[in-house]
Amino acid sequence: MREQRLKIGRINYANLFPIFYSLEKNADCSIYEFIDGVPSTLNKLLRDGEIDVSPSSSIEYLRHREKYTIIEGHSISSIGPIGSILLFSRRPVDALDGLTVLTSSHSETSVALLDIILKKFYRINCLLAATSEPFSTAIESCPAYMLIGDDAMKAVTSYKLRVTGKNKNSELNSSPITHHSSLYIYDLGDIWYKKTGLPFVFALWIVRKDCCVDDPVLFEQFKKDLDAAKDQALKNLKAIARESPLLNILSEDEIVSYWQGISYDLTDEHMKGFELFRMYAEDLGLL
Secondary structure, eight states, X not given: OOOSOEEEEEOOSGGXXXXXXXXXXXXXXXXXXXXXXXXXXXXXXXXXXXXXXXXXXXXXXXXXGGGEEEEEEEEXXXXXXXXXXXXXXXXXXXXXXXXXXXXXXTOSHHHHHHHHIIIIISOOOXXXXXXXOOXXXXXXXXXXXXXXXXXXXXXXXXXXXXXXXXXXXOSSOOOOEEESEEEEEEEHHHHHHHHHSSOEEEEEEEEEHHHHHHOHHHHHHHHHHHHHHHHHHHHOHHHHHTTOGGGGTSOHHHHHHHHHTEEOOOOHHHHHHHHHHHHHHHHTTOO
């Protein structure tokens, strides 16, 4: 049995802030080492054995199932709008056929989801190109740009954009917003739910199988601490919001509302949505 601490990937996005805040506040973290990174970076660290456990992109698990075990009961999911996985488009989504759509370089699952939405739900083909170009400049020339996490919420706030219904008969939560040009904003979690009736699992908490074997006692302790952190976080969102880094762009009530729109569970219904995502991804050659 090894004596080193459990290495845990930590994504510094607002969606996971309540979980990590509660974990670090209430657990004995002397037995843990936190390694920060964006989802795509932590996926690679986990795959390469540089960290032991992490909230990780759903598609990372699907691509390397032989390496990982899912931690039951935990995810970052949506059952409807997620509020932070957004496609900003200068034209309606069904008018993007044949065009290049920029995507965040920090994401993998969200890019796969966008590909599925475009091809399976709207029957159109776009070239998806990862970029780190700032939204404020890129959106002036590109047809559409998908942002995730805090970047998506900051873009909405910075440009005073609002994800609202276009009209009562609108199928999607899209709204043309004037900022040099009209923008349509699509919440990918909302599209998925309206098209499938199932939750979408953006991220899972997964652990390397060799970690479970090498130090089962430490891993079992982490599972208990993670369970407790989720329970405590969901009971104390208002207090945790006062510590959120997003307070510079959102009010406490807006932050709490955002967290309440996220599903941190992993139920049978979540797994049905996850399985449908796997089937679509396999069909499109994304795995």
